[in-house]
Amino acid sequence: MSAKTFLMCGDAEMKKYAMPVIMLAVFETVAITLWLTKGNVFYLFNFSYIGISVSLGIFLFIKKYKHARRIVQLLVGLYMLVYLGLICNENMQIEGFWYYLFTGVFEAATIHYAVAKIFGPLIFGRGWCGYACWTAMVLDFLPYKVPEQPRKRLGWIRYITFAAALIFIAALFLAHVGNIERIMFWAFIIGNVLYYAAGILLAFIFRDNRAFCKYVCPITVFLKPMSYYSLFRVKCDKEKCISCGKCKLVCPMNVDVTDNSRKRENGTECILCMECVKNCPKGAL
Numbered sequence: 001m002s003a004k005t006f007l008m009c010g011d012a013e014m015k016k017y018a019m020p021v022i023m024l025a026v027f028e029t030v031a032i033t034l035w036l037t038k039g040n041v042f043y044l045f046n047f048s049y050i051g052i053s054v055s056l057g058i059f060l061f062i063k064k065y066k067h068a069r070r071i072v073q074l075l076v077g078l079y080m081l082v083y084l085g086l087i088c089n090e091n092m093q094i095e096g097f098w099y100y101l102f103t104g105v106f107e108a109a110t111i112h113y114a115v116a117k118i119f120g121p122l123i124f125g126r127g128w129c130g131y132a133c134w135t136a137m138v139l140d141f142l143p144y145k146v147p148e149q150p151r152k153r154l155g156w157i158r159y160i161t162f163a164a165a166l167i168f169i170a171a172l173f174l175a176h177v178g179n180i181e182r183i184m185f186w187a188f189i190i191g192n193v194l195y196y197a198a199g200i201l202l203a204f205i206f207r208d209n210r211a212f213c214k215y216v217c218p219i220t221v222f223l224k225p226m227s228y229y230s231l232f233r234v235k236c237d238k239e240k241c242i243s244c245g246k247c248k249l250v251c252p253m254n255v256d257v258t259d260n261s262r263k264r265e266n267g268t269e270c271i272l273c274m275e276c277v278k279n280c281p282k283g284a285l
């Protein structure tokens, strides 16, 4: 191998690993900025931990490790559910977002929603749903990884759960209920139990692990419109595609990934799980 070829190979190898490094740099920028502006070292720890977990997942994906996504999901999902939710008593569900918004406190739950679910999706789409959500972390263990039935027209349910969460918090404030912090802690526990119960039940009824995500989850009211403009998307190289349909068959969210337009069928449902990319026989995605 000539010196020039050796350098070119080294260059290609470096480029391959640029993504996890960039991702870590983005999270570290958020971590340090929030740490210094809010004077709280928690933000440094929190966003560094998430950044390292996500970067590790991307690194493992590049290395073609088949459980890369699941590892990130468990690292981030368990951290948020157990450490932030149960140990630190931070309600990270949508009720917590409304609660901290109403109190005017820019706390972890508000920042979490701003980064992961409102503005973040403009860059990384619904990466949250594929790599971090603690509800899907459990649902993805169920047997229906690919939906076995056609999609139902039940997406309207999400607006009811979204409104119910908002009305619940508004009612607590309007009724001047005392000790709301304690109520929020129990709301977090009960809310999660209900989400898991509904998610598991729907998965078995519709033979689809992600039925809860498709029809019920209130957070999708934020996620779907924002991810429409996502910078990161899976795109199809039409020159290579042979229209075999395999990508749609393996997609847990029924996305027509061969259509490159923003209006692709179920385009705002893509959770960036990369199953389509892994299974495309022509490397067209």
Ligand code: SF4
Pocket (backbone or CB within 6 Å): 128, 129, 130, 133, 134, 135, 136, 212, 213, 214, 217, 218, 219, 220
């Ligand atoms: S749709 Fe909701 S439950 Fe499903 S992964 Fe996204 S945030 Fe989690």
Ligand code: SF4
Pocket (backbone or CB within 6 Å): 236, 240, 241, 242, 243, 244, 245, 246, 247, 248, 258, 279, 280, 281, 282, 283, 284, 285
């Ligand atoms: S799996 Fe690949 S080749 Fe087949 S339809 Fe999808 S993009 Fe085209």
Ligand code: SF4
Pocket (backbone or CB within 6 Å): 234, 247, 250, 251, 252, 253, 254, 255, 257, 269, 270, 271, 272, 273, 274, 275, 276, 277
């Ligand atoms: S299989 Fe592809 S199109 Fe479907 S959700 Fe995963 S990344 Fe998105």
